[in-house]
Amino acid sequence: MTTNIREQLSIRQERDLIICRNRVKEAAVKIGMGIVNQTKLITAVSELARNMLIYGGGGNVLLETVTRGREQGVQIVFEDKGPGIADINKAMQDGFTTGKSMGMGLPGARRLVSEFFIESTVGIGTTVKIIKWKNG
Amino acid sequence: MTTKTVESLREKHDLILTYWISQREMADDFGGNFNSSDDLKAQSSELLEIVLKTITPENITDPYSPDLQPLFDYISGLTISRAKQGFSPRETATYIFSLKDALLRALGEIITDDTQELYRTTLEVSKFVDNIGITSFETFIKGREEVILSQADEMAELSTPVIKVWDGIIAMPIIGTLDSARTQVVMENLLQGIVDSESSIAILDISGVPAVDSLVAQHLIKTVNAIRLLGADCVISGIRPEIAQTVVHLGIDLSKMVTKATLASALKYSLTTLQLEVRRVQKDKSN
Ligand SMILES: Nc1ncnc2c1ncn2[C@@H]1O[C@H](COP(=O)(O)OP(=O)(O)OP(=O)(O)O)[C@@H](O)[C@H]1O
Ligand SMILES: [Mg+2]
Numbered sequence: 001m002t003t004n005i006r007e008q009l010s011i012r013q014e015r016d017l018i019i020c021r022n023r024v025k026e027a028a029v030k031i032g033m034g035i036v037n038q039t040k041l042i043t044a045v046s047e048l049a050r051n052m053l054i055y056g057g058g059g060n061v062l063l064e065t066v067t068r069g070r071e072q073g074v075q076i077v078f079e080d081k082g083p084g085i086a087d088i089n090k091a092m093q094d095g096f097t098t099g100k101s102m103g104m105g106l107p108g109a110r111r112l113v114s115e116f117f118i119e120s121t122v123g124i125g126t127t128v129k130i131i132k133w134k135n136g
Numbered sequence: 137m138t139t140k141t142v143e144s145l146r147e148k149h150d151l152i153l154t155y156w157i158s159q160r161e162m163a164d165d166f167g168g169n170f171n172s173s174d175d176l177k178a179q180s181s182e183l184l185e186i187v188l189k190t191i192t193p194e195n196i197t198d199p200y201s202p203d204l205q206p207l208f209d210y211i212s213g214l215t216i217s218r219a220k221q222g223f224s225p226r227e228t229a230t231y232i233f234s235l236k237d238a239l240l241r242a243l244g245e246i247i248t249d250d251t252q253e254l255y256r257t258t259l260e261v262s263k264f265v266d267n268i269g270i271t272s273f274e275t276f277i278k279g280r281e282e283v284i285l286s287q288a289d290e291m292a293e294l295s296t297p298v299i300k301v302w303d304g305i306i307a308m309p310i311i312g313t314l315d316s317a318r319t320q321v322v323m324e325n326l327l328q329g330i331v332d333s334e335s336s337i338a339i340l341d342i343s344g345v346p347a348v349d350s351l352v353a354q355h356l357i358k359t360v361n362a363i364r365l366l367g368a369d370c371v372i373s374g375i376r377p378e379i380a381q382t383v384v385h386l387g388i389d390l391s392k393m394v395t396k397a398t399l400a401s402a403l404k405y406s407l408t409t410l411q412l413e414v415r416r417v418q419k420d421k422s423n
Binding site: 006008014015018019021035036038039040042043046047050062094101102104105107108109111112 | 200278281282285286313315346347348349350351353354377378379381382385386387388
């Protein structure tokens with residue numbers, strides 16, 4: 001029997017990103033995810049958690065292992081109460097940034113995971129939910 | 137747990153506190169860490185107040201309910217302050233779990249006519265207090281983790297050595313996360329190393345970097361550009377296969393940089409660039 005993981009983490013400072021990545025990696029290892037998918041997942045997590053820190057003023061992360069049929073996966077929800085994103089379609093495009101960065105975080109993260117949902121309301125905050133299936 | 141029970145518990149605040157404290161004072165582990173039982177009483181009263189204020193018939197069975205956050209924040213604060221006062225994790229856990237006995241005793245006095253209901257509520261309260269204990273435990277762990285990470289940070293700063301591998305070639309292995317502060321150190325050491333050793337090629341080995349996200353990639357690109365400004369070349373080595381795949385999916389173009397899978401192939405490339413050659417020497421076998 002595998003015990004399900006359900007953990008809450010808060011992202012307030014740069015250091016929390018490392019803790020968050022480590023927790024996600026542990027969950028991925030626990031369900032037996034291979035090294036390539038593990039690396040893709042923690043890279044996506046790194047992008048989304050950093051966005052939350054930089055643009056969202058910090059936020060919370062809910063890390064869970066999930067099952068669908070025979071597939072096992074890791075699901076992570078990033079939630080902040082920051083300024084929100086005015087135009088999500090734009091933000092999801094390669095190269096779009098309001099900072100001085102590369103603008104690859106959101107679109108790149110979407111390509112690295114199996115499922116990606118984003119919801120954002122200006123003045124309320126941003127929520128991103130991702131799932132990486134073990135063999136996805 | 138019914139709303140009525142919650143209300144009754146709130147009314148019994150003082151009584152529950154008395155149960156809790158008297159039992160704490162009798163416990164063998166009631167050490168000398170509190171200056172007086174007044175301190176214990178003040179702290180316990182505050183904690184009990186928050187517990188009773190927070191608990192509802194809904195959130196008692198949902199440890200992830202957002203309205204529990206103030207309670208958990210309080211527990212984290214309490215755990216940290218007790219740790220600083222010298223309480224062990226066991227002492228703090230025992231302290232928190234002993235609240236359960238006091239609450240259950242009060243429950244027994246509130247629900248007198250329905251054993252089923254008493255049983256159900258007892259289980260709920262028990263789990264609820266367990267969860268408070270878990271929060272305290274997690275705070276301890278997180279505190280430890282932060283100490284470890286800050287030590288790792290300090291070590292990282294010390295351990296970005298520039299290694300001269302050949303005349304004109306230096307190398308720097310990076311182990312750990314390449315955040316902004318670290319990049320600054322790496323870049324300074326590497327540029328200084330190039331100047332000091334009059335090298336024309338620098339190898340940056342990232343075998344020990346756990347993940348290359350857009351920020352790390354950006355730092356790498358900046359470092360390479362700075363090295364080029366000095367008139368030297370930079371080779372990035374130690375790109376593991378999973379990192380290569382991830383970087384491609386992320387959509388980052390590292391093709392303008394010279395990248396190699398291993399430090400050995402980076403060294404080979406550098407030697408070729410410097411028009412040097414490593415050959416096996418055939419020894420005379422005269423025996
Ligand atoms: N959590 C968030 N809250 C508010 N705005 C956000 C959030 N996440 C992203 N954004 C906005 O979306 C833009 C695109 O994000 P994305 O991560 O793709 O690029 P970036 O962070 O600017 O650069 P990179 O991630 O490549 O370093 C950001 O510049 C920012 O304006
Ligand atoms: Mg980003």
